[in-house]
Each structure stands twice: as C-alpha cells, then as structure tokens.
Amino acid sequence: MPKPPNAAEMIFSAKSFAAAMLALYIALGMGLPRPFWAMMTAYVVAGPLSGAVRSKAVYRVAGTILGSVAAVALTVALVDAPELMVLGVGLWVGLCLFVSLLDRTPRSYLFMLAGYTAGLIAFPAVTSPDTIFDTGLARVEEILLGILCATVIHSVVLPRGIGPVLLARLDATLRDAERWTLDALSGADDAARAADRQTLARDVTELRVMSAHLPYDTSDVRWMTRSVRALTDRMTYLLPVLAAVGERLAALREAGDRDGSGGLPPALLPVLEDVKRWIADDSGTPAQADALRAALDRLAPVLGDDRDDPSAWHRATLLGLVTRLRTLVGIHRDCRELRAHIRSGNHSLPAHLDPLTRGRSRGVFHLDCGMALWSGAAAFLGIVLVSGFWIATGWSSGSAAAMMVAIFCCFFASFDDPAPGIRMFLVFTLLSMPIGAFYLLVVLPSTDSFPMLALSLAPTFLLLGCFIPRPALMGQSMALLFGVAGSLSLLDTNTADFASFLNSSSGQVVGIVAALQVTRLCRSVGAAWSARRLLHAGWREIAALAAVRSPSAATGFESRMLDRVGLLSARFAQIGPQPGRRLDPAAIDAVADLRVGLNVVELQRVRPALGRAAAPAIERLLGGIAGHFRARITKDTAKHPSPPPEELLGSLDGALSSVGAAPPSPERDRAVVALAGLRRSLFPTIALQAPAHPEGVTA
Structure with missing residues (x-):
C-alpha cells in the first residue's frame, strides 16, 4: 500500500x-480535431523539476516537427503503395531510435x-x-x-528548480568522497573500498546527467553550469x-x-596525518593544501638506475x-574551491580555476552502437x-496497434530487458479500461460545459x-493515466460508443502485446549479459589505447x-553473488581496468621524451597489455578473469630498468609512477621487496 502523497507531490x-x-481548453477553443492529444501531451512532458521540463520541451518541439515532416514526406512519396509506406515509416522509427x-x-x-x-x-x-497534411499540421499544433x-505552468507556478536539488546531491557526494578518502588513507578493508568506489561512480554519472538540464533551469544556478560541469569532471x-592511493x-x-619495518617511511607518516586532518576539516584552506603538496614534493624518493636492484619496485611504488x-x-x-565559487554565485572564476571549466572532457558517456542498432531493428x-x-x-x-508498437519499442529501449516494463x-492499461469506459459512456455524456468536464x-x-x-510508482500511474486519457480521445472522433x-x-492491447513479444524474442537481455558487454567494451578500449601512438x-x-x-555496479547489484556462474561480480574489479587504462595513457604521453633507449621496452610492454586485454575478450574470461601472462611481468621489469636508465626528468618520474x-593493477598479488636500508624518503 503506497504511503499518502506529501505536499510536494x-x-x-x-x-x-x-x-x-x-x-484541453485552448485546443477545444481553437477547434483542433484531437484536443485530448494536447491534454495527454501535457502529462507526457510533466516532471517534478522545472529545469528538466524546459530542457526536454525544447527537444520535444524539434522532434515533433521533424517527425511530422518525415510523416508527410513518406506519405506523399508512397501514397499509392501502403505496404512500402509502412516499411518506410518502420525504417524511420528504427533509425531515429538508433540515433x-x-x-x-x-x-x-x-x-x-x-x-x-x-x-x-x-x-x-x-x-x-489525402488528409496527411491536415492531420500532420493538427498533430503538431x-x-x-x-x-x-x-512548460509555462511548471516554470511559472511554484517552480521547483533542478539547481537546488543538484547542489544538494553535489554536497552529499563531496562529503561522501571526503569520507571515502579518509577510509582509504586509514586502511579500510577491500570490500568497503570497493562498495565506496561503485557508489561514487554512480553518483558522478547521475550528476553529469542532471547537469545537462541545468542551462534550462529556473534557478540562479543555471548561470554556474560551466563550474558545475568542471566540478563533476574533477570528481x-x-x-x-x-583507488591508486589505497x-x-x-x-x-x-x-x-614482512620485514618488520612498518612499510611507510617515518618522514611520510606525519605528512599523511596532516593530509587526513586537512581533508576532515571543512575549513581547510587552499593555502594549506598547497603547503601539503609542497611537503609531499620534498618527500619524493630520488630514482636512479635500478637495473639490478630487487627493491626498485618498492621505490617506484613509493614515488x-x-x-x-x-x-x-x-x-x-x-x-x-569550485563548490565555494558556485555557492557565491560569482560568474567570474579565479584564473587558476578557469582552465578547468574550459577543458571539459567530451564523449563522457559509454555508448553501445550494437545494442542501439539491435533496438532499432526490433x-x-x-x-x-x-x-x-x-x-x-x-x-x-490496425493503425492504433502499429502506433503502440512504435511507442513502446521506443519508450523502453534503454532497458537491458524492456519486457518487464x-x-x-x-497490465495497468488493462486496469485503466473500466475507468475509461465509465468516463466515456457514463460520466461525459452528462457533462454540458468545460468546467463540469474538468x-x-x-x-x-x-x-x-x-x-x-x-x-517506483511512476510507470503504473502513467499507464493508468494514459489509458483513461486514450479512452477519452474517442470523443474527438465522435465514436464514444x-x-x-x-x-x-x-488495438492498443494488441499493439502492446506485439511490442512485448517482439522485445522478448529479439531484444531482451539480462543484467549479466549487459555487464559482460560493458566489460568487453572497456577491455577493447584499453587494448586500443595500448596499441596506438597518439595520446x-x-x-x-x-x-x-x-x-x-x-x-556495472548497478547491474552487479541485480545479479548478486554468483560464485561459479559465468559472470561472478566478486571476481571483477572494473576500477582496476580504469587505472590500467589511465596508466597506459600516461605512458603514451611521456614516452616520446624518454629517448630511444627506453622505446623498445615500452613498446613491448604496451603490446603485451594490448594482447592481454584482447585475449580477455576472445576467451570471455569475465567469470574468473585470468591473470596476465608471466611475460607481461617480465616486460614491466624491463620497462622499469630502461626508464630508470634514462636521464632524470619529470617525464621519467611520470613513467615510473605509471609503471x-x-x-599493482595487473599483478596485485605480487609482493614488493622492501629495501634493506629504507632511506628512499627523507624529511
């Protein structure tokens, strides 16, 4: 039993x-042929956040006009061949859904x-x-x-801007990020860190989606769109x-x-505590942060030619x-600083923050062309x-059934398995029919004015x-509402019998059933299948990054x-623990794949500055990484991802020796950090060998 509605609802x-x-009132006054379509559209575009309503309205207007033009063009071109016209409309729907x-x-x-x-x-x-132009024009109107x-009602009457909601989510995510940072620095267990990482990934993605509506918002936060996007980029x-620090x-x-030395150099411990205190203190200043960064710079170990030193990886890890x-x-x-700037409402950023707003990354979302094409084909x-x-x-x-197929195949195409939706x-369309029949056949015939109708x-x-x-209830309530409104639209055609x-x-039911059956046969996939596809996409991109030379x-x-x-985290939550199955979420660490890719990118960026001596070893290492991730895709090892080959560990050792022999430079240090x-990402179980006399970090 749902709880009673609150004031906001x-x-x-x-x-x-x-x-x-x-x-509905304006449509009746204008004499439009299907005024109840205008009423239904008002509910289709409705949303609790006015910014989202406005942003979607702009694109809905453009989409409606484009679809109407396409309908008229197809009908005029294929007026004498209804079969070809249906094929043309079907291809248009599939193409638009794909895009x-x-x-x-x-x-x-x-x-x-x-x-x-x-x-x-x-x-x-x-x-x-012969009525296509008049029909198209009326539908557009x-x-x-x-x-x-x-759009007008939700923007003018007690508007609820997306800005305050987004800022509240932003503040909560920042607080969680600081807490998770403290957990990582304090040595929290692996399971807790993994759950924190997945939650952070979901939160940042949701913030990106919400910020897309911000330019259309009714609140003052819309003027800070660039700063909000820069903040999500930094996060x-x-x-x-x-993950790398932990x-x-x-x-x-x-x-x-293992050797009783405690692992961390004594000079690093007080600085680490200072970092933790600064992160825990909300009043910590940028000047204190800069002082901490300077202190960390002084603690960086000096690297040399570590060709024959078994503890070379220890120093590299410390660096x-x-x-x-x-x-x-x-x-x-x-x-x-960005959050404080957003809170202040000042449109002009400080000089050191302005590049963050201009260097926003593109292509920030994962896209699956194969599933998009398959959805359009279905x-x-x-x-x-x-x-x-x-x-x-x-x-x-029959036309109503065809319309329902087009609508429902589009509405639910973004789901892994659209069939349950x-x-x-x-089910709720069927439940709406008695209500719609009662209104259509009993109530409305006795109404003689618009106030009585309302x-x-x-x-x-x-x-x-x-x-x-x-x-949780939006789908059910919208199905009931549209079912009733669809029944009322029979008044428009004088067929209220x-x-x-x-x-x-x-016609509606047959169309929905047809969409359901086609979806179940051709398009439905499980969460595990989608998770494997996501993993393969990541592995494929890492292999491509390792194979190219251009950063x-x-x-x-x-x-x-x-x-x-x-x-992946959302799908793993659906799958649950499945030891021994084809896909075991407990055996997969997508964040480790992310770190591998970032380190590969870093190596690609710095290797031109390392000289020819290090080039063959880095080339061999990157080729091995590309081959390893291609093999993962080929073997579909998502159930229990196989460890990298031992040859890759040898390539890492060789690359570290070659890079260590290069002349000292910032690029050499960056390469060592990436290696x-x-x-650590590829061979997490291979232990480090601590130096016999740990003098790698000095105060």
Missing part, C-alpha cells in the same frame, strides 16, 4: 492537471519523438492519405500546445586516484609487515604514492509484423498525478570508464 499533481486542462540511444543527454528526446511521432501521424493516414502549456579523476598504501604496508597523494590533495582543493520488425497483419485483414484499429504497462476528471487525474514523481471503445482498446586517442577515456563502472600503477 500534491502540488506537482495540481500543476500537471492545470496544464492539461489549459491545453536516440547513441545520445544519453536530453537531446535524445528529439530523435525518439521524431521517430514515433511519424508513426502517430502516418499510420492513421494509410487508409486516407496539439502536441506543441500541450508542451507549451506544461571523475578522484575515483582512480583514490592500493599503494596496502602494498607498502604489506612489504613492511607513485607520493605523486598520487599530491594529486589527491589537488583534486580535493579544486573541488572545494522496433522495425514489430512495426512490420503488426502492420502486415493490419493491411492483410483490413482491421479498422512493457508487461507492467500492459471537475469530473479532477478526482482521477489529481490522484494519479500524485504518484508520478515517485520512481461501446463498440468503438472495444475496438480502439483492442589524443584517449580523449574522454576516464569519463567513459567511470560511466561503465557506475553502469608502478600498472604492476
């Missing part, structure tokens, strides 16, 4: 109902609406193509009217750096426990720890099958609207991998 429902009634799934921003609504809007306009015109009314780097601390402590700690402090400093197949049955039988409601919508609709629509803001109601309802190929890699970590990170 009731206000949202009242605003949505007011927008729907305003759209929509390759864009995980609000812009995706443009392409999705362009697809199924063409179906909404073209399918009814199959039997009367009705849909745009609903979008305009919803993107926090996850791999935090891993290096663990490795050095393990080495110290990596100091370097990553310095980076960690810098990230937290930048995040705090929509095309469903439309062709239902339309073939419709044309062959001459069924008068479509099935839920089918009053009769208010109890049902106000109640259902209260549950739309709840993610029981036979027409049954015929129209059967520019890595643009956006860290953001895409972080997005994959968040997507130490690769060794």
